[in-house]
Amino acid sequence: MQGPYLSEHGQYVSLHFGGSTTDGVHATMDRTAPFDLVFSYTQIMAGFARFTPLPRTIGMLGLGGGSLAKHCYRQFPNSRIVVAEISAAVIALRRHFLIPDDDDDRFSVLHMDGAALLSKNTNTFDVILVDAFNEAGHLPHFATRAFYRECYGALTTGGTLVLNFSGERWRSSFKRLHRTFRGHIVLYQCPDGDNVIVFATKGPLPQWLTGRVGSSAANPHR
Template sequence: MLIERPDDLAVAYTRLMMGFLLFSPKPRNIAMIGLGGGSMAKFCYRYLPETRIQVLEINPYVIALRNEFKIPPDDHRFNVRKEDAADYIRTAPYRFDVIVADGFDAHGVPPGLCSQSFYDDCQAMLEPEGVLVANLHSGNQSFSASMTRIAKSFSGHVVAVDDLESNNVIAFASKGKTRTPRMLLESLELCREALPPEAWSQLESSFTRIGEFGEYLGHADRSK
């Protein structure tokens, strides 16, 4: 976090993860898995004022630091829950336009947050044109299996791009129609119009990178 600008996205992978706006420029409901320092939560709270944000964090010690990281208090559109995210997504009381999966422990992505059933549940709990955006680490032993599972849950409608900084790979999985990188480039203007200039200035280069260098995984056989 930048002390003087706590709502800014200081890390490259978080700016890439905001690329979900290329799929859903005006999301109504977002579920965020993993609070951490709250950078994406703060950014979305500030720059997406019409969006309801549900943050899921299993570690109470992380939640206890929310004031130090200037995470906004809970209100009518922002809430941080101490919750097992896999359980919550499976039984959520409403569907989401976006699910942001950025949950890590000391060993990487916990097994419950990278299983086939978890990705299937994410697909089921998204709105018809919803998107799952997942932060994965290419050096982790579960990386290849996670990518395969996401592609299976979303019938191959997945675009993946690396962050060029920390071996993070960001996967965007569409529930609705196929979105190729070329199609996402065409969505840039919609995002520019929907966001304040100070937000767009942080995101433009990352969003362009998704369109120019994202890898479209194509269709997957769900029967495998």
């Protein structure tokens, strides 16, 4: 399979993985507004701020085109952001998407499997964002009970896990997530695609979600 590559169309630059989605596009940046979230699923994932408003530490599994990483970097200036990306080829493209070039105490991109990042950081992250795909699609080991336990253990008390699922995979994972996070789960179906975004909290869901718990499709931006 073809590895990651770029395409440019006017003001837009996109990241592709050959054959892994309908059109192979995994991220797009508008050069005139490089910090904007172009895809609706990333806008929904950014709704984690309704669950955890002032995260001190954000863990991200999957760098891609860096849309969420840049969003968090700008929106949460007091947060530490750690990104795990397993593909060196993806990391090598970071400059094309205006992702901060140099790692420092506030922002770092680690060449490693995201599951390994979680296992090394117990009770560390206030927010964990999982948006990890490769040429074959969604990474299957990121949909296991063991992985969800790692996520739960890596979150601080009251922390929020956000996962991007594409297609119907979330259905087979829901029971495992529900059991691990004790039912503190909200699902949101993207309006313009087959992505389902899952919010799971390590503790009770926030009060603004009263009456819309479990498998309800609550909009985190409302």
